[in-house]
Amino acid sequence: MRRALEESLIVAIVGFGLGALVFRLTGQVWMALPVCAIGATLPLCWLRRRDDSNLREAGRRAAAERDQHEATQQFIQRLLDVVPMPIYVKDADSRIIIVNRAQADQWGQPREAVIGTHSFAQAPDAARTRVSLAEDKQVLDGERIYKEEHSADGPFGQEQYRVISKARCEDSDGSYVIVCARFDITKWRQAEREIHQALEREVLLRQRNQEFIQRVIDVIPDPFYIKDRNGRLVMVNEVFAAERGRTPESMLGMQSTAVALSPELSLATASEDAAVLRGEIIDKEQHYIVPRTGEERFRLVSKRPCVDMDGQPVIVVAHINITRWKIAERKLARMAHEDELTGLPNRRRFFGEAERMISAATRHSKPLSLIIFDLDYFKLINDEHGHVIGDQVLREVANRLLEQLRNEDLPCRWGGEEFLILMPMTDLSMAMPLAERLREAFASAPIVVSNLSLAVTVSGGVAQKRDDESLNECLARADKALYAAKNGGRNQFLSA
Numbered sequence: 041m042r043r044a045l046e047e048s049l050i051v052a053i054v055g056f057g058l059g060a061l062v063f064r065l066t067g068q069v070w071m072a073l074p075v076c077a078i079g080a081t082l083p084l085c086w087l088r089r090r091d092d093s094n095l096r097e098a099g100r101r102a103a104a105e106r107d108q109h110e111a112t113q114q115f116i117q118r119l120l121d122v123v124p125m126p127i128y129v130k131d132a133d134s135r136i137i138i139v140n141r142a143q144a145d146q147w148g149q150p151r152e153a154v155i156g157t158h159s160f161a162q163a164p165d166a167a168r169t170r171v172s173l174a175e176d177k178q179v180l181d182g183e184r185i186y187k188e189e190h191s192a193d194g195p196f197g198q199e200q201y202r203v204i205s206k207a208r209c210e211d212s213d214g215s216y217v218i219v220c221a222r223f224d225i226t227k228w229r230q231a232e233r234e235i236h237q238a239l240e241r242e243v244l245l246r247q248r249n250q251e252f253i254q255r256v257i258d259v260i261p262d263p264f265y266i267k268d269r270n271g272r273l274v275m276v277n278e279v280f281a282a283e284r285g286r287t288p289e290s291m292l293g294m295q296s297t298a299v300a301l302s303p304e305l306s307l308a309t310a311s312e313d314a315a316v317l318r319g320e321i322i323d324k325e326q327h328y329i330v331p332r333t334g335e336e337r338f339r340l341v342s343k344r345p346c347v348d349m350d351g352q353p354v355i356v357v358a359h360i361n362i363t364r365w366k367i368a369e370r371k372l373a374r375m376a377h378e379d380e381l382t383g384l385p386n387r388r389r390f391f392g393e394a395e396r397m398i399s400a401a402t403r404h405s406k407p408l409s410l411i412i413f414d415l416d417y418f419k420l421i422n423d424e425h426g427h428v429i430g431d432q433v434l435r436e437v438a439n440r441l442l443e444q445l446r447n448e449d450l451p452c453r454w455g456g457e458e459f460l461i462l463m464p465m466t467d468l469s470m471a472m473p474l475a476e477r478l479r480e481a482f483a484s485a486p487i488v489v490s491n492l493s494l495a496v497t498v499s500g501g502v503a504q505k506r507d508d509e510s511l512n513e514c515l516a517r518a519d520k521a522l523y524a525a526k527n528g529g530r531n532q533f534l535s536a
């Protein structure tokens with residue numbers, strides 16, 4: 041408008057100016073008027089020519105811009121076609137304006153068939169259409185949609201996982217369009233699921249193996265456990281836990297040394313564990329007293345190196361309770377040499393030691409005497425008070441006998457209520473007073489057992505061993521003297 045006013049003003053000034061000049065020079069109006077008209081026409085022609093050239097230039101530019109735009113469009117299309125994931129662009133009315141090859145292939149339609157149609161025409165149902173339209177509105181308002189979808193039956197009837205991305209974008213005209221991209225992640229998700237299931241199976245298998253091992257070790261009747269390289273308990277059987285008043289689960293993770301039954305038992309643990317981790321095997325016997333109960337125990341400790349299910353080194357430990365065997369062994373050893381009831385040497389031990397004493401006496405030409413004695417009327421005690429009381433009396437007789445002995449004397453329970461004493465460095469004259477002292481020890485004080493006060497006397501025979509006789513021959517002589525003492529009224533010792 042302003043430009044038109046300027047051009048009209050130029051035309052008017054030029055025409056009027058030329059007319060005014062002619063009128064001034066000629067003074068003739070009829071000459072000035074045509075000049076005025078010609079003067080106005082000249083700029084008009086010039087201006088028209090200039091506009092025509094401008095128009096042509098504008099047309100050329102518009103065509104070039106169209107070509108450029110089209111080339112850009114084609115480039116974008118080629119670019120999108122290379123992308124393997126489905127992508128399409130729709131306008132603000134949800135009409136498809138660009139679609140790449142992957143998307144067209146997925147829809148199973150040629151590109152030209154979908155351009156200009158509504159995107160929701162591709163939706164499988166009304167619900168999906170509603171969701172799609174609501175999302176388009178959100179996207180046009182500036183939101184970005186990024187979501188994952190799972191369908192049990194995808195376009196080809198198979199399971200499908202997709203990541204869907206929708207975002208707003210400005211086109212070359214400055215209008216908003218919606219760019220939609222879909223990424224098929226089915227294979228990843230399925231692989232992920234398979235890995236997850238495999239892991240779950242492994243965890244389950246591991247758990248079952250663990251439970252099975254636990255059941256197996258719980259069957260072991262002795263304490264058994266497994267610890268890691270740091271001495272922490274990783275598996276404990278019920279006996280081991282029960283011995284400590286705990287449950288197996290509550291002990292896991294604890295240091296094995298922290299649950300030792302007695303502090304001295306774990307003194308060598310660290311060095312032993314290090315040796316086992318180097319591949320050594322440890323088998324040893326331990327004798328200890330349980331501080332809590334005062335109970336005496338023996339155990340066989342067995343430590344072995346092993347590798348757990350993760351390939352980590354562990355130490356397998358078994359404590360075999362050998363207390364009963366050890367005590368039985370101890371008892372057997374005692375029984376082999378001691379009389380079980382009285383604790384006195386038995387015949388076997390007596391003969392063993394007597395042999396040595398006789399050899400020594402012979403070698404040194406020293407005298408040696410023997411006493412044999414038994415209880416008088418012991419049968420009556422048994423008959424009247426029972427064998428249990430009788431046993432107690434025999435034990436007391438042994439105690440009283442031991443009180444009368446000298447250190448070097450060798451006593452023996454010969455059998456039943458008969459006892460022997462072998463006295464080295466003792467001749468008959470020394471042996472008789474000792475025998476009398478023994479008789480007196482019984483005759484002077486009753487034996488008290490279980491609130492019973494029982495008068496007990498003993499009778500015996502005494503013999504000094506001759507150089508030319510055996511121990512049995514000497515014993516036979518002493519026995520004869522005992523027989524005589526019995527027949528002579530009892531409560532006396534006679535010499536052979």
Ligand SMILES: Nc1nc2c(ncn2[C@@H]2O[C@H](COP(=O)(O)OP(=O)(O)OP(=O)(O)O)[C@@H](O)[C@H]2O)c(=O)[nH]1
Pocket residue numbers: 381414415416417418419420422426427428429430431434455456457526530
């Ligand atoms: N309680 C108990 N009794 C025993 C044991 N060994 C032997 N006797 C008993 O000792 C008694 C021995 O009886 P006798 O041989 O008649 O001798 P006695 O009654 O002592 O009579 P005299 O020796 O003649 O004075 C029997 O009753 C045996 O059963 C034992 O280990 N325990």
